[in-house]
Amino acid sequence: MKNQPTLVIMAAGAARRYGGLKQLAPVGPSGEAIMEYSIHDAQRAGFGKVVLVVRREFESAFCEKFVDRASTSIDIALAYQEPNAFVPAGYQGAERVKPWGTAHAVLCAKPEVAGPFAVINADDFYGQSAFAAIGGFLGTLSPSDSSSAAMVGYALDNTLSDHGTVNRGVCEVDADGQLVNIVERFNIGRANSAAQFELDGAVQPLPLDTVVSMNLWGYPTSMMSYLAERFDTFLAAKPDPAKEYELPTVTKQLMADGALTVRVLPTGEQWCGMTYQDDLPIAQARVAELVGAGVYPGSLW
Secondary structure, three states, X not given: OOOOOEEEEEOOOOOOOOOOOHHHOOXXXXXXXXXXXXXXXXXXXXXXXXXXXXXXXXXHHHHHHHHHHHOOOOEEEEEEOOOOOOOOOOOOOOOOOOOOOHHHHHHHOHHHOXXXXXXXXXXXXXXXXXXXXXXXXXXXXXXXXXXXXXXXXXXXXXXXXXXXXXXXXXXXXXXXXXXXXXXXXXXXEEEOOEEEEEEOOEEEEEOOOOEEEEEEEEEOOOHHHHHHHHHHHHHHOOOOOOOOOXXXXXXXXXXXXOOOEEEEEEEOOOOEEOOOOOHHHHHHHHHHHHHHOOOOOOOOO
8 A cells, every 4th residue: 555645834934035934825816826736736636744943933824824614625734944953952052042954944844754655845836747746646656765865866957047147956867767866056046058157256157957965855764863963963063153054965974875766767858936026926827737738727725
């Protein structure tokens, strides 16, 4: 019998470049947010539960927007990402005034996750086939498998914004489809028939078919224990208060230690997201196109 994995949605970001609570921006014809389409796609892909990681002060906004309605179709739990979550009592490091990053966000969902799980950003549209791929991987994962993970790999060309630069995890993939390395590149933008980014003050080219991560990961149950252990190690090093505990970094560490292997599941899906205010009408047009084609109903819930 197939597993019913859990979907963890990271929705506690501050959205500085967007300038508002972009996680709830209306993109669907009935006012649905992007993450509602992710939940819909995940349910169709065999997921049995959603854990929404939010800031406690925004709980009522999320519940009023869609959680109360969507929870009639799938089990939805809330988890809260706060600076002191999972920080050991008596921790003597520098005071942290905001949460610790994406790996910390996932760790905050630990009490609500009992099996294999996927992780996504709240403000990215991933596409139906991407969820089918990660759901298929997790659904057949053996309960005793503590080392097999996956990520959905997108072509860079399908993930760029027309309204500014973006940051992407650039992936190195071997001939067997396994992730070898992932490096965060910043301020990536189009440049004629290619893309480019800046590194140490110099412009570097980047082919448009480069495989990139959009933070759609799939992990075995053991990943939550790994995240807790590594967070203790991270804090023991007394990090600078601006340093973040990031999911790709922890994943790379576990790969280097032989604790995880990560299969890259390629997709031809077209990303759209909410990095900038000007991205909203593009996301709305994309969803309208998919609704018109019958991929999604006019009202999800």
